[in-house]
Amino acid sequence: MADLTSDFAGIKSPNPFWLASAPPTDKEYNVRRAFEAGWGGVVWKTLGSEGPPVVNVNGPRYGAVYGADRRLLGLNNIELITDRPLEVNLREIKAVKRDYPDRAMVVSIMVPCEEEAWRAILPMVEETGADGIELNFGCPHGMSERGMGSAVGQVPEYIEMVTRWCKQFTRMPVIVKLTPNITDIRKPAEAAAKGGADAVSLINTINSITSVDLDTLSPEPSIDGKGSHGGYCGPAVKPIALSMVSEIARAPETAHMPISGIGGITTWRDAAEFLVLGAGNVQICTAAMTYGFRIVEEMKAGLRSWMDEKGYDSVAAVSGRAVPNVTDWQYLNLNYVTKARISQADCIQCGRCYAACEDTSHQAIAMSPDRVFTVIDEECVACNLCVNVCPVENCITMEEMPVGAIDPRSGDRVDDAYANWTTHPNNPAALKAAE
Amino acid sequence: MSNTPMTPGVVPQRLSRTDYADGFSDMHPPLDAHEALVAADRCYFCYDAPCVTACPTAIDIPLFIRQIQTGKPGDAAKTIFDQNILGGMCARVCPTETLCEEACVRETAEGKPVEIGRLQRFATDTALVTGVHPYQRAEPTGFRVGIVGAGPAGLACAHRLAMKGHDVTIYDARPKPGGLNEYGIAAYKTVGDFAMAEVDWLMEIGGITLVSDTALGRDVTLTELRDDFDAVFLGVGLGGVNALRAPGEDFPYVQDAVDFIADLRQAEDKAQVPVGRNVVVIGGGMTAVDAAVQSRLLGAETVTIVYRRGRDRMGASPYEQDHATRHGVRIVTGAQPLRVIGTDTAEAVEFAYTEETPEGLRPSAQTFQIAADQVFKAIGQTLAAAPEDLTLDGAKIAVTGMGRTSAAGVWAGGDCASGGDDLTVTAVAEGRDAAEDIHVTLIGASEIAAE
Numbered sequence: 001m002a003d004l005t006s007d008f009a010g011i012k013s014p015n016p017f018w019l020a021s022a023p024p025t026d027k028e029y030n031v032r033r034a035f036e037a038g039w040g041g042v043v044w045k046t047l048g049s050e051g052p053p054v055v056n057v058n059g060p061r062y063g064a065v066y067g068a069d070r071r072l073l074g075l076n077n078i079e080l081i082t083d084r085p086l087e088v089n090l091r092e093i094k095a096v097k098r099d100y101p102d103r104a105m106v107v108s109i110m111v112p113c114e115e116e117a118w119r120a121i122l123p124m125v126e127e128t129g130a131d132g133i134e135l136n137f138g139c140p141h142g143m144s145e146r147g148m149g150s151a152v153g154q155v156p157e158y159i160e161m162v163t164r165w166c167k168q169f170t171r172m173p174v175i176v177k178l179t180p181n182i183t184d185i186r187k188p189a190e191a192a193a194k195g196g197a198d199a200v201s202l203i204n205t206i207n208s209i210t211s212v213d214l215d216t217l218s219p220e221p222s223i224d225g226k227g228s229h230g231g232y233c234g235p236a237v238k239p240i241a242l243s244m245v246s247e248i249a250r251a252p253e254t255a256h257m258p259i260s261g262i263g264g265i266t267t268w269r270d271a272a273e274f275l276v277l278g279a280g281n282v283q284i285c286t287a288a289m290t291y292g293f294r295i296v297e298e299m300k301a302g303l304r305s306w307m308d309e310k311g312y313d314s315v316a317a318v319s320g321r322a323v324p325n326v327t328d329w330q331y332l333n334l335n336y337v338t339k340a341r342i343s344q345a346d347c348i349q350c351g352r353c354y355a356a357c358e359d360t361s362h363q364a365i366a367m368s369p370d371r372v373f374t375v376i377d378e379e380c381v382a383c384n385l386c387v388n389v390c391p392v393e394n395c396i397t398m399e400e401m402p403v404g405a406i407d408p409r410s411g412d413r414v415d416d417a418y419a420n421w422t423t424h425p426n427n428p429a430a431l432k433a434a435e
Numbered sequence: 436m437s438n439t440p441m442t443p444g445v446v447p448q449r450l451s452r453t454d455y456a457d458g459f460s461d462m463h464p465p466l467d468a469h470e471a472l473v474a475a476d477r478c479y480f481c482y483d484a485p486c487v488t489a490c491p492t493a494i495d496i497p498l499f500i501r502q503i504q505t506g507k508p509g510d511a512a513k514t515i516f517d518q519n520i521l522g523g524m525c526a527r528v529c530p531t532e533t534l535c536e537e538a539c540v541r542e543t544a545e546g547k548p549v550e551i552g553r554l555q556r557f558a559t560d561t562a563l564v565t566g567v568h569p570y571q572r573a574e575p576t577g578f579r580v581g582i583v584g585a586g587p588a589g590l591a592c593a594h595r596l597a598m599k600g601h602d603v604t605i606y607d608a609r610p611k612p613g614g615l616n617e618y619g620i621a622a623y624k625t626v627g628d629f630a631m632a633e634v635d636w637l638m639e640i641g642g643i644t645l646v647s648d649t650a651l652g653r654d655v656t657l658t659e660l661r662d663d664f665d666a667v668f669l670g671v672g673l674g675g676v677n678a679l680r681a682p683g684e685d686f687p688y689v690q691d692a693v694d695f696i697a698d699l700r701q702a703e704d705k706a707q708v709p710v711g712r713n714v715v716v717i718g719g720g721m722t723a724v725d726a727a728v729q730s731r732l733l734g735a736e737t738v739t740i741v742y743r744r745g746r747d748r749m750g751a752s753p754y755e756q757d758h759a760t761r762h763g764v765r766i767v768t769g770a771q772p773l774r775v776i777g778t779d780t781a782e783a784v785e786f787a788y789t790e791e792t793p794e795g796l797r798p799s800a801q802t803f804q805i806a807a808d809q810v811f812k813a814i815g816q817t818l819a820a821a822p823e824d825l826t827l828d829g830a831k832i833a834v835t836g837m838g839r840t841s842a843a844g845v846w847a848g849g850d851c852a853s854g855g856d857d858l859t860v861t862a863v864a865e866g867r868d869a870a871e872d873i874h875v876t877l878i879g880a881s882e883i884a885a886e
Contacts, residue, residue: 068476348540351482371485391479392544 002307003314004300006040006104008281009173009199009258011131013040013104016303016315017271017296020262020283021045021108021134021177024293026082028092035096037293038300041104043201043283046081046136047089049111049121054080054143060221063210065236072290074236076208078221078228080142081110086124094128105129106175110136110148113158115165122170132172135162137188138179138204141230150204153179156191163195173198175260178244180237181207185244189254200248201260201283203241205231234286238264242277246326249278255323266295268302275315276322330421337407337414338382338398340364340375346395347373353386353396361385377408440712440736444780445688445809447709449734455705458732462623463527463553471557474550475503481540486551489538491855491864492519496535496551499558512562513569515555520594520867521587523563523633524616525860526556527625530721532754534860563632568639573600575642578877581664582606583651586614587859588670588849590637591866592873597642599874604664605643608650614672615850616859618697621725622705623732657822661844666873669832669840669847670866673857674819679717679812683775683784692716692726692813699729711809714738715784717772718813720750726811727764738764739805743771743789743796767805771798781807818851828853838869846873 006016018041019025019034026045034042048054056079065074082089097105107130111117125133136143137153144151152158159176166174176192178185180203189200207229211220219227241263248254261279265271266287274282287295312318342353342365349371357365364379365386375386387396401407403416423430438449450458466474478500486496494515502511515522529535531552539548562569578601582589585607593603611617616630638645649655651671660667676691678684688711702708710733716723719742730738740759742749746768749756756766770786777783783806787798817830826833826841831853838846848865855861 069473348544349481349485350479350540351484352479355482367483371483 002304002312004040004304004307006281006315008104008260009132009175011041011104011106011173012102013281014102015040015296015300016275016281017299018042018104018106018260018281018283019288020285021136022285022289023079024285024288026084028096031092031096032099034288034293035100035103038296039103039293040281041106041131043106043108043134044089044093044130046108046110046139047086047121047125048081049117050086050124053083053085056080056083057223059223063208063220063227063230065210065234072286073234074208074210074232075234075286075289076205076210076221076230076232078141078223078230081108081136081139086121090124090128093125093130097129097131104131106132106134108134108136108177110139110143113147113152113162118162118165119169122166122172126170126172130172132175132198133166133170134175134177134201135166136177136204137162138177138202139231140179140181140205140207141228150179150181153177153188153204154182156187159188159191160195163192163197167196175199175201177204177262178202179204180240180244180263185247186251186254189248189251189257193254193257197257199258199260199280200254201262202248203237203244203263205233206237206240208232233264234290235264235266235270238266238270242273245274245279246277246323249320249323250326266290268299268306271299272303272306272318275318276320277326278320278323280319281315332420333418334421334424335415335417335419337401339377339380339401340382340384340386340396341399342373342375342386342396343394344372346392348392348395349373350391352389352391356385356389379409381409438734440734443712443808445709445711447707449710450706452706454734455732459622459626459705461626462621463556465560466550466553466557471503471508471554474554475500477541477549478504479540485538485540486535486549489534490518491534491858491861492522492525492867493864494518494522494555496555500549500551500554503554503558508558508561509565511554511558515559516562516569518867519860519863520591520637521616521633521859521863522555523559524587524625524630525863526552526559527629528616528620529860530752530755530858533752563636566636568636570594570598570640572597572640572642575602576600576877576881578602578665578881579604579663580666580668580873580877581660582668582670583655583660584614584670584672584849584851585609585612585634585645585647586670586672586849586862587616588672588852588862588866588869589614589668590634591863592668592670592846592848592870593643593866594637594640595867595870596873597640599870601642601874601877603643604646606646606649606651606655608648608653608674610647612645612647614670618700619693619722620700620859621696621729622700623729651822652820657824657842657845661842665844665877667845668838668866668869668873669822669845669851670849670862671819671822671851673816673850675817676812677815677817679772679775679814681772681774683777683781684812686775686777686779686781686810688808689775689781689810690812692718692722692811693816695811696722696725696729699733705733708733710735711807712736713806714809714811715805715807716740716811716813717784718742718811718815719744719748719768720813720815721755722816723811723813724751724755724759724764726813727759728762730809730811731762731764735809737806739767739807740764741767741770741772741784741786741805743769745769770803771796773798773802775807775810776804781810783807784810816850837872838865839872 004015021043025042061079139149143149176197258280261274262283480497499511499514535551536548542548582605613630714730714735716727783804788801832847838848846869849862
C-alpha cells in the first residue's frame with residue numbers, strides 16, 4: 001500500500017495534508033481537533049509582533065460565491081492575522097506540539113519589514129518546538145496597508161532580504177508564502193530562493209470583491225455599509241494556483257525548491273493534481289471551513305488508492321510527475337487533430353452543446369427536428385466548449401483523428417509528425433529562421 | 436362524527452373533523468422560497484426546450500425558472516402569464532407528468548424532472564398575492580366581443596381581447612365564473628377558493644363584463660349574439676353527460692360524477708356531503724379518479740373504479756392512477772356494467788368482463804358483482820346542445836385554424852371545440868389563440884374599411 005508519509009523541506013508528517021494558516025489553525029482547540037481528525041500538519045495562523053494584538057472588524061469577515069444548490073465555490077475574507085496575544089499562541093503551539101510530536105507544526109509569521117522585528121520573534125517561536133516557519137508575504141487585505149503581507153510579497157527584493165534574516169536567526173526551515181497578486185509568480189519565488197528559503201508555499205488569497213448588495217450598494221462583506229477588498233480562495237481559485245505552482249516547478253531557477261501547494265483543494269483529486277504539478281505537499285483551508293475536518297479521511301483514502309492503482313509508492317514519487325507535460329503554447333503539437341463525438345446513448349437532448357456552438361462558436365453541431373445532436377466534422381475545430389457545457393459526464397468526448405485520415409475541416413491529412421508554431425509557415429519568426 | 440365508514444347507505448359525517456381537514460388540504464403544498472431555489476437550480480436552460488414544446492400554452496419555462504433562480508419570481512410570473520393568464524390554476528391542475536415534466540431532460544437523465552409545475556405555482560402565487568394586475572389595456576378599439584362560457588377558454592380569450600382594447604361580455608350559465616376551474620376540479624387541487632380569486636385578479640384588466648346565470652340556447656341565442664357583437668367566442672364546455680344505458684340507472688345515488696365533484700367543491704363543510712359506504716365509479720378518466728379519491732376522503736369504506744378497457748387506455752395518467760390507489764381506491768379494468776342491482780336503492784353493480792373482438796369491445800359471459808350504495812358515472816361528457824348553424828366534428832363544434840367555426844364571426848375553443856386534449860391548459864391556449872385571431876380579423880376589417 002502506498003506510503004503517505006511526507007518529508008517536506010525536512011519537516012516530517014504522517015500525510016501530506018496540512019491545514020493552511022487561517023482561522024482553523026488559530027487556536028489550540030481547533031488544532032487538537034484537526035490532529036484528532038487525522039491531519040498531517042498545520043500552519044498555525046499568522047503571528048504578529050509582541051504587544052497589543054491586531055483587531056478584527058466586528059461585522060462579517062467573509063463573502064461567498066455560490067454554484068448551483070448554494071455550493072460554496074469561492075470565499076473571500078477580510079480577517080487579519082491572529083488577534084490573540086502572542087504569548088497565548090506560543091504557549092498553545094508548544095502544548096499541542098508536545099502532545100502530537102509526529103505532526104508537522106509550522107508557524108506563520110508576519111512582522112514589520114525590520115530586521116529587529118524578525119530577530120525578536122524567531123527565538124520565541126523556535127522555543128515552542130515548532131518544526132518550521134512560514135513567512136506570510138501574501139495576505140492582500142488589511143495588513144498590506146501597513147506594509148506587510150502582500151506589500152512585501154510584491155517586492156522581490158524585500159522577500160529576499162527578509163528570508164535571509166530568517167535563515168540567519170533560526171535553525172528552523174523557512175517556507176515563504178507567496179501572493180498571487182503579482183504579474184509573474186516566478187520572480188518572488190526566485191527571490192525566496194536567493195534569500196535561502198527552504199521552500200515556497202502558494203497561493204495566498206486573491207484580491208477580490210465577491211458581490212455588491214444591490215439594495216444598500218455596499219460591497220460584501222458589508223461593514224456598516226462599506227466594503228473592502230478581501231482575499232479570495234476556495235475551489236474557484238484552484239486553476240490559478242495550479243498554474244502558478246507549475247510555473248515555479250518548471251522554472252530552472254526555482255525547480256529545486258519544495259512547493260507547498262495551496263488554493264481551492266477540496267478533494268483527493270485536487271490534491272493529487274497539485275502534487276503532480278510539482279507540489280511536495282498541500283495545504284487546505286476553505287474545504288475544511290465548508291465541510292469540517294472530517295474531509296481529510298476522503299483525501300487520504302482517495303490519494304492512497306489512486307497511488308496504489310498507479311503504482312506510486314510514495315508522495316515523493318508522485319510529486320512533479322506532470323511537470324514535464326507543462327509547456328509553452330508554441331510547443332504544442334499542431335498536428336494533433338481531434339473532433340467532438342456525442343454519445344447518443346448518453347445524450348439527454350438538452351441542446352446546450354448546440355446553443356453554445358451555434359450562438360457563440362463554430363456552428364459545428366447539427367440539430368435534427370427530433371432533437372438528435374451530431375457533430376459536423378467539416379466545421380468542428382475541437383474547441384471543447386460542447387464538452388464543457390454538457391451536463392452529462394462523458395457524453396461528449398474529444399476523439400483523436402487517426403494518422404493518415406483527412407481532416408474534413410482543413411482538408412489536410414493528419415500527420416504523425418510533431419510540428420509546432422515555431423516551425424509553422426504562418427509564423428514570421430519561423431520564416432525568418434528558415435531564410 | 437355521527438357515522439363511520441361502515442354506516443350503511445349514503446350518509447354524511449363518516450369521519451372526524453381532522454380527517455376532513457387533512458384529506459381536503461393542498462394536494463401539492465406550495466414550495467417555500469428555499470425549496471423553490473433548490474428546485475430551480477436543477478434546470479439546465481435547454482435550447483429550444485422540450486418542456487416548452489410539451490406545454491400547450493408554450494410557456495417559456497427555462498426563462499421563468501431562471502428568473503426564479505435570480506430572485507425575480509415576479510418576473511417569472513409575468514413570463515408565465517404572457518402565455519397563460521391562468522398559469523396559477525394550470526400550475527395546480529396540469530397533468531405535468533404527461534406534459535412539461537415528462538419532456539424534461541432530467542426525466543431522461545435521472546427519472547426526476549425539474550418540478551416545473553410547483554415552480555410555476557411558486558412564481559404565480561408570488562405575483563397573485565401582490566394583488567397587482569400586471570397588464571394594461573390598449574387604447575379602446577370600439578369593438579365588442581361576446582363570449583359564452585366563463586371557463587378557462589372563455590376567460591383566457593376575454594383577457595387577451597380586453598388587453599387589446601376590445602370590450603368583452605362573458606355569459607355563463609352558472610352563478611359563479613370559472614367553469615370547470617370552479618366546479619370541475621377536485622377540491623384538494625385548488626384549496627382556499629383559489630379559482631375565484633384568480634378570476635377576480637384576471638378581471639382587474641378591465642373591459643370585461645360578466646353576465647351570470649345566462650345559458651346559451653336557454654337565455655340567449657347565437658343569432659342574437661352575432662347580431663349584438665362584432666365577434667363571438669364559444670367556450671361552453673361539455674355540459675352533457677353520457678348515460679350508462681343500463682338498467683337501474685334511475686336509482687337514487689346513481690349520479691353523474693361531475694355533479695358530485697361540483698357539489699363537493701361548492702360545499703362549505705365537506706363533512707356534510709353524503710357519501711356511500713360502498714362506492715363504484717364507472718369510467719377511466721380524470722373525472723373518475725377525482726370522484727373516487729374524494730369519495731374515499733369523505734369516508735367511503737370501499738371505492739372501486741371500473742373501466743372497460745385496460746389500464747394503458749385509461750384517460751387518467753399512470754400518475755393519477757397511482758394517486759387513486761394510494762388513497763385506497765381499487766381499480767378494476769376490462770369490465771363494463773350490465774345493470775345496477777337493487778330494490779329501492781342501489782345495492783350492487785353487475786359487470787361483465789370485456790373482450791376485444793374484431794367488431795370491437797364486447798361483454799363476455801363472465802360476470803361479477805360489486806356492492807354499491809352509490810354509483811358515479813364518469814364515462815365522458817358531451818356538448819349539451821349544439822348551437823344552431825354550426826358544423827360539428829363528431830360530437831364537438833368543428834373548428835379550423837385558430838378556433839374558427841363554420842359560421843363567420845364565430846370562434847370556439849376549449850372542451851366544446853374539436854381538436855386538442857380536454858385540459859385546462861389546452862382550453863387556455865385555444866381561448867388565447869382565438870382572441871388573437873379575432874383581434875386580427877376585427878382590426879384587419881376596420882383597416883380595410885378605412886381605406
